[in-house]
Amino acid sequence: MMFRSMTFLCSALLGSGEAEVNIVPEFSYLGRCSRLYRRAGQFNQTLPRHLVFVVFPAWCKALHGDLPTCLFVQDYIAVKEKYAKYLPHSAGRYAAKRFRKAQCPIVERLTNSMMMHGRNNGKKLMTVRIVKHAFEIIHLLTGENPLQVLVNAIINSGPREDSTRIGRAGTVRRQAVDVSPLRRVNQAIWLLCTGAREAAFRNIKTIAECLADELINAAKGSSNSYAIKKKDELERVAKSNR
Structure with a gap:
């Protein structure tokens, strides 16, 4: 009624x-x-x-004119006007086909990644509310478009080089490899959400405040960010295995 x-x-x-x-x-x-x-x-x-x-506030609709500054991941961060959504809840079947998740709006990918671990599975309205509050905090603290802050954080947090295992069970060595653009975006989102989740555990701060702090620090490239520290560690290990 x-x-x-x-x-x-x-x-x-x-x-x-x-x-x-x-x-x-x-x-x-x-x-x-x-x-x-x-x-x-x-x-x-x-x-x-x-x-x-x-x-969801007006700045979550789309980035009009502001696009990712990194050309390598530009095609894998869905922020253009055609991906504009009023809510990060499109109920799309992005896992049905390979690489289709690159077309998922980037705010929705962040929202989905916040639904970890088991006890949080399926609680999408809760994570939408967390992301909404985090974006409002970012807008208050920085005065910038929170979506641009998110894009900058993802660009800065994605490792450019990683190491893989080469050889069989007897003799295994690590070999440095380049990271594909889609994996850079995937890993950046995962690191940002993991950092926010671990910072909020046994802390008086809410997870929305921790997510806002993580995104702001990652967008600035600050070493206070969990994602930036992990990215630097991965690249340092890969450099030693070239």
């Missing part, structure tokens, strides 16, 4: 050209309100800005 009244109220306000709308549904109603936001997306030119982006 609440959903229907909100939909009709939205239509009435669109018709009347109302400037102010104070409809802020609870975040737990996300699934029920999806049709409302799809409907609102058709009128995003006339609908009040804070209603269109009521669940």
Whole structure:
């Protein structure tokens, strides 16, 4: 009933050209309100800005003009306008085919990676809320587009060189190899989420605050970031095995 009244109220306000709308549904109603936001997306030119982006702020929609500065991973970080989403919850089948996950919006990939380990599996609304709060904290602390901070953090955190095992069980040695662009993005996201999760464990800080700190430090290339420290360690080991 609440959903229907909100939909009709939205239509009435669109018709009347109302400037102010104070409809802020609870975040737990996300699934029920999806049709409302799809409907609102058709009128995003006339609908009040804070209603269109009521669940996820405006800067999470897309990076307009700001693209990854690293050409090697540019095709594997989905932030262009055609990947724009109001929410990082597209329910796409990105694992059905090889390399298809490169087309998954980068914020949704971060959200999915936060659903670790076992006790957090499937709790996507919880991780969407965590990422939303982390992005708001980043925007307050830096004044920048949080999506640009995320892209910079991924570029800085992906190892460029790694080592692999060569040989059989008897004589095994490590050999340095280059890392493919998709694996760089995959590993960067995993390192960022792992660093945030470990920092939040037995800590008074929330995981959203820890994720925001991790992304800001990684975007700056600071050694305070877990992901940057691990990346440097992997590259140092690979250099010794050339």
